[in-house]
Amino acid sequence: MGWCPFKNLWLARKCNQSCQCVCVCVCVCAECVIIYRSYHRLLIIIDNDLVLFTPQALCLLPISVCIMSLYEEVKVHGYAEFCKAVSDRKGKDIFAYFSGDKDADGNSWCPDCVKAEPTVRGEISHLPEGSVFIYCQVGQRDYWKNPNNDFKKTLKLSGVPTLLRYGTPQKLVEEECFKANLVRMMFTED
């Protein structure tokens, strides 16, 4: 169990879907290893003490860390799964990234999606607290090319990759996703 000074409560150390491990080392106390990622600094609670580390310094520590980010990441495949993920999280600030399906080797048929993903992932630490990041694989190339597919018809997507803030007109399409400053703007500004 760990004590979070920000949330003022005890938290389980078991990581959920949204965890992003930064580095792997041996745990010091084996109990308090809850870390809150705050932009480029990592706040680690060790033995009830709040200790601040930069990512570089963290790598030197012999600690096994499990980072629980301020946002929740959900991976979905296809329109039905996307809709369920959204309806299960009513009232939340939902960001969705739509990409062409990846094959067994992890490569997408959509070259722009391949190009944009590192940029979007690079800015992910800027997502607001309590928000949701849905990573949605839309389907195979043929499915996507069909102008009547659910994503195009109902969600009004015009291309992949698309990064949008659900329920708002905020959206970045195709080449706009290559630009880190635009992605960061969507994640950080109102």
Next chain:
Amino acid sequence: MEWLHRKYDYDLVVIGGGSGGLACSKEAAQLGQKVAVLDYVEPSAKGTKWGLGGTCVNVGCIPKKLMHQAALLGTAVKDARKYGWKIKDPVSHDWETMAEAVQNHVRSLNWGHRVQLKDKKVKYLNLKGSLLDEHTVRGMTKSGKESFLTAKNIVIATGGRPKYPTDIPGAMEHGITSDDIFWLKEAPGKTLVVGASYVALECAGFLTGIGQDTKVMVRSIALRGFDQQMAGLVTDHMQAYGTRFAWGCVPQRVDKLPSGALQVTWADTRTGKEETDSFDSVLWAVGRAPEAKALGLDKVGVEVNRETGKIVVGADESTSVSNIYAFGDIGEGRPELTPTAVKAGRLLARRLAGQSTQLMDYDNVATTVFTPLEYSCVGLSEEEAVGRHGQDAIEVYHAFYKPLEFTVAERDASQCYIKVVCERGGEQRILGLHYTGPNAGEVMQGFSLALRCGATLSHLKETVGIHPTCAEELTKVSITKRSGLDATVTGC
């Protein structure tokens, strides 16, 4: 050693993120300048506020045209029955559906501007800007926190806001303006529109079109500054279309009734009597005031026109302070239009970056009034032409025509009219074109190019019309006002 050369935080700071401010800042950034734009919306008296983009995007051209389109579609649906469509009676309109769709589009435009500014590396600050000195801009947050930016050049493009009448009790507490109408959550209901500017007539027009009981209260004349014959055709059509007009009336007070309705008392200058009626909403469209008071202009020495409150500007948009410029609605004597502000902003940016010396040409700017019967014009009104050249030196060709689409729909085309004002002698250069009819803006755009190229009456008559259209009627004018002959076009 870059810090030695960078004396100011920015090469250019623009105060105002509307049509003009955004165009200017983006162009300047593209030309390599370090630019910041400050945009801040003081909520209206009713509390309405909006995002980046200025009047046009949020409470002007864009929502206006969309609601005008909603109203036109209502008429089209009725016409459709005559064309064979089986549409059940009665056809009703839902304000909430329209308002949400319009507001969503506006919000997507706000976002689009945010993306563009970010992409072009323009620093956007949601702060209320004012001048501290000729090189320093103060930015203030809603809570009053201040920050300061220094700039080599400062551009003021803060535009204007609707005026509330100052001498009518209850006007501000109970009335709304164009700042509010597009953001209402519910239909305004039985509405009194006070004013006869294009804002008043356009709003009254679409409100009537979507089924709201609407009355326009006019103090003296409609569309002041526009060709008055054309203005008459516009208002005649509106009256035939269902908008009620109270000519020569001046509101005196607005009271709220226990039912929540608004009781308006007015004086009818024609009868001398006092009248009263109740409305659900009162929309004030009695003019716009420049957003200049809170800028700190007098402290810095920027000259302002005493009467209008607008900033006095030179042909190059300069003010009385050498590095401060102003353009758009805030500039004295400038047309209050988006395209002129955009173009002037881009040219100003190019001049400030040392890339050009070209000045903005404010002559022969085409414009359209989007009333139920649209009116577009370019160049001089008949009155202006007579004033400048004399009655004997001008010739006016005119025609009443009937759009083909109105025939099957059995619609009255009495106010569909075209007027070509030209010089009487020599080449008969065209001085002004006026058109009332469907798609007036689309019809006039190409002709404004012709005027820019110095089109003459023979150019117009030599042009072969596209058939069947309304626009072709402009190429077929032959009857002069002077002849006194009947100007009604007979079919082909």
